Amino acid sequence: MPSDLTATAAPAPPGPLRAFWRAFRGNRGAVMGLVVVSLIFFVAIFASVLAPHDPLEQFRGFSKLPPFWVKGSDPRFLLGTDAVGRDMLSRLMYGARVSLFIGLAVMVVSMLAGVALGLAAAFFGGLVDVLIIRVMDLIMAIPSLVLAILIIAIIGPNLTNTIVAVTIVGLPRYVRLVRASALAELTKDYVTAAKVSGVRKFRLMTVTVLPNCLAPLIVQAALGLSDAILEAAGLGFLGLGAQPPTPEWGAMLADTRDLMISHPWVMAFPGLAILTTVLAINLMGDGLRDALDPRLRRS
Amino acid sequence: MFRFLLKRLALTIPTFIALMFITFVMIRLVPGDPIEVRKGERGISPERLAQLRHEMGLDQPVWKQFLDYANGLLHGDFGTSIISKAPVLHEFLTLFPATLELTLSAMIFAIVLGIPAGVIAASRRGGVYDQTLMGLALTGYSMPIFWWGLILILLMSNTLGLTPVSGRVDLIKFYYEPVTGFMLIDSLLSGQKGAFLDAVHHLILPMIVLGTVPLAVIARMTRSSMLEVLEEDYVRTARAKGLSWARVVGIHALRNALIPVVTVIGLQVGGLLAGAVLTETIFSWPGVGKWLIESINRRDYPALQGGIMLIAGIVIVVNLLVDMLYGLINPRIRHAK
Numbered sequence: 324m325p326s327d328l329t330a331t332a333a334p335a336p337p338g339p340l341r342a343f344w345r346a347f348r349g350n351r352g353a354v355m356g357l358v359v360v361s362l363i364f365f366v367a368i369f370a371s372v373l374a375p376h377d378p379l380e381q382f383r384g385f386s387k388l389p390p391f392w393v394k395g396s397d398p399r400f401l402l403g404t405d406a407v408g409r410d411m412l413s414r415l416m417y418g419a420r421v422s423l424f425i426g427l428a429v430m431v432v433s434m435l436a437g438v439a440l441g442l443a444a445a446f447f448g449g450l451v452d453v454l455i456i457r458v459m460d461l462i463m464a465i466p467s468l469v470l471a472i473l474i475i476a477i478i479g480p481n482l483t484n485t486i487v488a489v490t491i492v493g494l495p496r497y498v499r500l501v502r503a504s505a506l507a508e509l510t511k512d513y514v515t516a517a518k519v520s521g522v523r524k525f526r527l528m529t530v531t532v533l534p535n536c537l538a539p540l541i542v543q544a545a546l547g548l549s550d551a552i553l554e555a556a557g558l559g560f561l562g563l564g565a566q567p568p569t570p571e572w573g574a575m576l577a578d579t580r581d582l583m584i585s586h587p588w589v590m591a592f593p594g595l596a597i598l599t600t601v602l603a604i605n606l607m608g609d610g611l612r613d614a615l616d617p618r619l620r621r622s
Numbered sequence: 623m624f625r626f627l628l629k630r631l632a633l634t635i636p637t638f639i640a641l642m643f644i645t646f647v648m649i650r651l652v653p654g655d656p657i658e659v660r661k662g663e664r665g666i667s668p669e670r671l672a673q674l675r676h677e678m679g680l681d682q683p684v685w686k687q688f689l690d691y692a693n694g695l696l697h698g699d700f701g702t703s704i705i706s707k708a709p710v711l712h713e714f715l716t717l718f719p720a721t722l723e724l725t726l727s728a729m730i731f732a733i734v735l736g737i738p739a740g741v742i743a744a745s746r747r748g749g750v751y752d753q754t755l756m757g758l759a760l761t762g763y764s765m766p767i768f769w770w771g772l773i774l775i776l777l778m779s780n781t782l783g784l785t786p787v788s789g790r791v792d793l794i795k796f797y798y799e800p801v802t803g804f805m806l807i808d809s810l811l812s813g814q815k816g817a818f819l820d821a822v823h824h825l826i827l828p829m830i831v832l833g834t835v836p837l838a839v840i841a842r843m844t845r846s847s848m849l850e851v852l853e854e855d856y857v858r859t860a861r862a863k864g865l866s867w868a869r870v871v872g873i874h875a876l877r878n879a880l881i882p883v884v885t886v887i888g889l890q891v892g893g894l895l896a897g898a899v900l901t902e903t904i905f906s907w908p909g910v911g912k913w914l915i916e917s918i919n920r921r922d923y924p925a926l927q928g929g930i931m932l933i934a935g936i937v938i939v940v941n942l943l944v945d946m947l948y949g950l951i952n953p954r955i956r957h958a959k
Binding site (some may be wrong): 352457458460461463464465466467468469470472473476477549553556557560561563573576579580583584587590591593594597598601602605606609 | 915
């Protein structure tokens, strides 16, 4: 036996983050989505620095200007102006801020509420479980936008209430997901072991079980972000979301119908912004899902 | 199977009761008294006001109002619209065929294109077709349909002049009695030349707009379900015994791959009705979605209340039917205790 063959340690297995990144990186679409989403976030955060004009300022005598590649455009307004002479590019940039803010707020609140309700349903069982699941079923029985409209009708249309309505509408998916994964974890040996060793219920819920339910929850959060943005834009379009003159993409589309034929770009840009954002987040979400948990499949 | 059905049916009852309660409470919380809204600026005498309140039962204690409401619902009384004075159920039923025609065509559009798209993508996994189709599907899935509708109107109606912009039928050229409430059928029954084509022209854009998201969902679901099935042993067996690829994919694999797709199709019903609100608003389609938005703007509580009850009821019943269908095509569920 040759003595110079010292046992070399097997390469350390990649950490979970590394493994995730390796899987995510292999998905071209997901990486593209991530790049676009990062760009949109960048624009949203630095809108006040990047935007050439105030999104609310109306430039008299400069209304309905076309974007730069069309004849008759003004170099000061790269993407033209809307019906009352506000700079389209600036409004779109600030709109990114509004849409992402709504989306992220909905996502964070849904995650917190979803985890709390889902864990409660799984751990306490019995009446608590039945009650929570029944209420979630009820929410799911009413078509999302119809329920959101009903909620807005009661609490009034504005930005905060949009977040409330969209959160309630999307909540069942989070609750059911957390409940289902927690129930699945509860049957496993490590939970029994923890119970036997005297871990308290609250600690068992949050420290022992919750981390093992996170992968599907993260995927759901990414996809929930794009759903929330779409839903909020739909409400804005119906006049039940952010109110004018807030530069919200959906609301920007609402009053373009009369201009649609003569000045199509006023209508084209906000919609394109919504589509790009949602598409990029979905691409990223698909990649996340494949990398984190290949078993999860979204229709 | 029977027990499974019975259990499923029993589960919907508490949902309905809770639904009644919530629509009732929520609508009471809406700011703006319907009478205040109606009296407008002309003013109304206190006696008349009291009389109106009495007529609508608004002078009763709240719990009594709820019991009256629940009792009415059980007898098919969904209240009376404050604006039109017509029973809500009647208004809903008059408008519902328009929505049904729209949603059904959208669903058929989505199924007819979505399933083949998913099958083609799965059988050419990783290829150009797969990538193109799935790229399109994800775009469709991410589409803000209200904008999509405007774009299509701009392209098809204004630029190319191919389709009308709004409504269900050209009222100047054609008039026919509603028999079934479905324009496609009524126009044929009327026997007027060109009426059917006119109805089709009106339907086509709203159908595409409303069908886009379900189309994307169905295509994606069919593909992933198909990919899973194609790995199965019986597919390999079928191939091994010399059956053609088309036959294996089209018959052996597809039949099993469709099981989850059916569920997804059923789950789209709620989404379709939500989408119908936006689609009907864009295309001035006289259905229940547009009516619901108008009811909110007019603060017509009973219409809103009844409308939402009815829509939720439809969704619950359809989900029940889908579960039954699922049991029928998937024996594993039917026989599970």
